[in-house]
Amino acid sequence: MRTRPLKVALLGCGVVGSEVARIMTTQADDLAARIGAPVELAGIAVRRPGRVRAGVPADLLTTDATALVKRGDLDVVVEVIGGIEPVRTLITTAFEHGASVVSANKALLAADGAALHAKAAEHGVDLYYEAAVAGAIPLLRPLRESLAGDRVNRVLGIVNGTTNFILDRMDGTGAGYSEALDEATALGYAEADPTADVEGFDAAAKAAILAGIAFHTRVTIDDVHREGLTEVTAADIASARKMGCTVKLLAICERTPDGRSVTARVHPAMIPLSHPLASVREAYNAVFVEAEAAGRLMFYGPGAGGAPTASAVLGDLVAACRNKLAGVTGAGESAYTQLPVSPMGDVVTRYHISLDVADKPGVLAQVATVFAEHDVSIDTVRQQSRIQGGDETAVEQAGPRREGGEASLVVVTHRAPDAALSATVGSLRKLDTVRGVASIMRVEGE
Numbered sequence: 001m002r003t004r005p006l007k008v009a010l011l012g013c014g015v016v017g018s019e020v021a022r023i024m025t026t027q028a029d030d031l032a033a034r035i036g037a038p039v040e041l042a043g044i045a046v047r048r049p050g051r052v053r054a055g056v057p058a059d060l061l062t063t064d065a066t067a068l069v070k071r072g073d074l075d076v077v078v079e080v081i082g083g084i085e086p087v088r089t090l091i092t093t094a095f096e097h098g099a100s101v102v103s104a105n106k107a108l109l110a111a112d113g114a115a116l117h118a119k120a121a122e123h124g125v126d127l128y129y130e131a132a133v134a135g136a137i138p139l140l141r142p143l144r145e146s147l148a149g150d151r152v153n154r155v156l157g158i159v160n161g162t163t164n165f166i167l168d169r170m171d172g173t174g175a176g177y178s179e180a181l182d183e184a185t186a187l188g189y190a191e192a193d194p195t196a197d198v199e200g201f202d203a204a205a206k207a208a209i210l211a212g213i214a215f216h217t218r219v220t221i222d223d224v225h226r227e228g229l230t231e232v233t234a235a236d237i238a239s240a241r242k243m244g245c246t247v248k249l250l251a252i253c254e255r256t257p258d259g260r261s262v263t264a265r266v267h268p269a270m271i272p273l274s275h276p277l278a279s280v281r282e283a284y285n286a287v288f289v290e291a292e293a294a295g296r297l298m299f300y301g302p303g304a305g306g307a308p309t310a311s312a313v314l315g316d317l318v319a320a321c322r323n324k325l326a327g328v329t330g331a332g333e334s335a336y337t338q339l340p341v342s343p344m345g346d347v348v349t350r351y352h353i354s355l356d357v358a359d360k361p362g363v364l365a366q367v368a369t370v371f372a373e374h375d376v377s378i379d380t381v382r383q384q385s386r387i388q389g390g391d392e393t394a395v396e397q398a399g400p401r402r403e404g405g406e407a408s409l410v411v412v413t414h415r416a417p418d419a420a421l422s423a424t425v426g427s428l429r430k431l432d433t434v435r436g437v438a439s440i441m442r443v444e445g446e
């Protein structure tokens with residue numbers, strides 16, 4: 001084994017960074033044996049050096065991150081600060097000074113991954129970011145390396161733990177969105193400002209990274225159609241249950257059927273209870289990968305948290321250190337297919353639509369006509385009459401009809417382009433007999 005240590009700098013020492021520092025110290029001998037040389041923590045850039053960090057050597061702390069990455073003797077820089085700037089500049093500077101970079105920064109990679117990969121290649125160093133998507137779950141390396149000989153057609157996953165916790169609580173207890181969010185906040189799953197999670201930005205960044213790697217093309221967060229879960233109601237969850245489904249916030253990346261483009265989207269969707277993703281509880285993550293030769297693969301585990309995220313960071317650190325020692329770099333960006341990203345309107349999916357309608361003759365036919373006019377085929381229709389004290393009553397059992405009453409009509413469509421489904425809903429809203437569109441949700445995973 002080489003005795004001269006490889007030098008590593010850490011940018012950020014919060015929940016993840018302090019775990020990285022701790023494991024680097026406590027597992028130093030094992031890491032050295034696995035890499036073939038000792039690894040030395042050369043410096044840690046923090047904003048507040050006075051803060052006590054158990055197990056983190058105080059003499060390594062500095063507030064000057066720029067000077068740290070410019071040292072010139074670093075082998076690897078580990079970035080766990082997050083956000084776009086100043087991190088982009090720090091990472092670029094690290095490359096320019098010969099260091100490989102391990103990052104957990106999904107926002108930066110989803111916004112500017114191509115430029116960063118190009119910069120790393122220009123300087124003959126590595127850029128790894130396994131921790132950026134689904135925490136501890138080994139996912140990017142399997143997609144990039146283990147499946148490099150296969151053709152991935154679809155990636156479908158739960159990649160945000162906070163929102164999965166909220167939806168799991170809504171499903172399990174009948175709670176509304178706000179109540180479930182309050183519980184997630186109290187338990188530390190949701191941040192004080194939960195916008196990035198509940199509006200789907202976090203999942204959209206992860207979807208962009210997954211789509212780019214899976215389909216060997218470039219996808220940025222701006223290419224990802226995004227809908228959060230703030231509009232999901234307890235009634236939606238109850239409706240899903242009646243269909244034998246549950247609601248999950250899904251990240252879905254697909255090749256289009258003609259193979260000429262890809263799509264990437266994040267939105268709440270109903271999935272059948274029989275689908276493996278339906279059983280992903282609390283704040284866990286899981287990702288389904290469908291590849292031509294491999295078939296269906298599922299990756300499951302903790303998607304957040306200090307130690308789980310540090311596990312992914314350290315895996316990358318070992319890989320980057322091994323490459324440094326061997327004088328090589330690992331696989332860089334693979335974007336040779338140059339497949340364009342199609343808009344959401346081209347995605348073929350199914351809708352579950354719940355309408356409040358006038359309960360009088362001809363309304364069902366009128367509604368069905370609107371679907372037909374947009375070339376959208378109806379799979380099932382269920383009517384819940386409100387003239388019998390609010391109890392659900394099947395159409396044929398509705399009993400004596402009271403003219404002027406109201407009913408809920410639940411329509412589930414066959415697969416159709418999202419643009420056609422959305423236009424159908426637009427036309428339905430214009431019908432006098434449709435008093436309101438109570439909910440619209442896509443149905444996936446069948």
Ligand code: HSE
Pocket residue numbers: 134159160161162163197202303304305
């Ligand atoms: N906020 C993320 C989540 C974890 O709830 O899954 C970091 O990506």
